[in-house]
Amino acid sequence: MRPAAPQITTVGTGDRAGTDRIATPGAAADHATDDALPHRRAVNERQAATSGPAVALDIVEHHGVTAAYASLRGLAHEDFGRPRQDAxxxxxxxxxxIATVADGASQARLSHIGASVVCRSATAAVRDQLRGGATPESLDWQAVTxxxxxxxxxxxxxxxxxPARETGASHPGPDDSTYAALLGTTAEVLVVDAEAETPTFVRATLAGDGYAFLLDADHGVLPLGTTKGDESGLATxxxxxxxxxxxxGYPRIVAGTIGRGGQALMLxxxxxxxxxxxxxxxTAGYLLRRLSRPVAPHELLRAASYLKFQSHDDRTVVMVWAQ
Known part of the structure; x- marks a missing residue:
């Protein structure tokens, strides 16, 4: 897929000076003026004690493969004093x-905690299976879930x-709908074999509506599937x-390869x-241009911090580059 070229302007003033603003080609890029951009607000007192930082970054390198992520608090959460619910x-x-991504459900009161718990527990579960001799292709994703x-x-x-009601337990306790109303979250796991001649990956969507793409500077963007749809194909x-x-249908599994020196995987x-x-x-064209080649984590954060009309959710992106 060759994406449309974006119209880009740069914010010149305020606390987002230097940020790229994206608009559809031929359309005005001034849906919001610099003065109208909201100021960063602290998390409200009720959730401040359990919330993480507004921005998180990390990077891992092995055998010519670089994986990095950036996760940032969305404009809507800044505007209402809510924490970053992604992890x-x-x-x-x-x-x-191993990379994990979780998007806390907006209707769950403490979903930011749930997203963090999922990332830690899923990572540990996959790591333990790999240490036990499993390959990415043979991982038991039902067990990870x-x-x-x-x-x-x-x-x-x-x-x-x-008391907690765990899998297979018969003792009384709150049901899963009660738990989900408190901590509900999506969950995605990515496992990359960095030592393969052509690195391979397995992406498992345990629950939710995330996205994955292959970025190729020469050939464009290849979507690797999303769960944003129902059985009829309607977006939901x-x-x-x-x-x-x-x-x-869960967990949903997608497997593939990342070509060295020319492709990048985005989750x-x-x-x-x-x-x-x-x-x-x-937006796909903008990110293809910015992220098809390896960048430092702070540049990944800058690319993910673009401004776009009616785009105000938390944003988390994992990039994997093979060199």
Whole structure:
């Protein structure tokens, strides 16, 4: 997919000076003036004690493969004093790199905690299977999902002061819908074999509506599937956040390769994925230009901090480059 070229202007003043503003070619890029951009607001007192930083970055390098992520608080959450509800993680495990992405459900009161719990527990579950001799292709994703759901149940039970109902348990306790209303979150896991001659990857969507793309500077953007749709093919944002049962068809698995020296793999929450859509949009063109080659984490953050009309959700992006 060759995306449309974006019209780009640069914010000249205020706390977002230097940020790129994206508009559709031929359209005015001044949907919001510099003066109208909201100022960064502190997280409200009720959630400040449990919230993480507004921005998180990390990078892992192994055998010519570089993986990095940037996660940032969206404009809507800044405007209303809410924490960043996205989370991400990176870990090298032998020849493999494990990346996780989670998008806390907006309707869940403490979903930012749930997103963090999912990233930690899913990473540990995958790492343990790999250490036990599993390959990315043979990983038991149902077991990984079960581990993450149990971790969320335990965390929710501690917050609620109630016994946790774990997988297979018969004792009474809150049901998963109660837990999900507190900590509900999506979950995506990416496992890359960095030592393969051509690096291979397996992407597992445990629950939710994330996106993945292959970026190729010469050939454009190749979408690797999203779960934003129902059985009829209609676009929908409806999800069943963990620890609730995510429903039939999960986990959803996509596997492929990353060509050395010319391709990059992108895994992202819908804060960016919705703007990229099928890979043909101006935002996709902007990110293709900025991210098809390796960049430092602070440059990844800058690219993910673009301004676009009606794009105000948290944004998390994992990039994997093979050199």
């Amino acid at each position: 991400a993680g990176l870990l090298r495990a032998g020849r493999h790199i 079960a581990v993450t759901r149990d971790a969320l149940r335990r965390q929710a039970a501690r917050l609620l002061g109630a 944002s409806a999800i069943r956040p963990l620890p609730a049962d995510p429903g039939a 992202t929450t819908d804060g960016i994925g919705d703007d990229m859509a099928d890979g043909s949009t101006p």
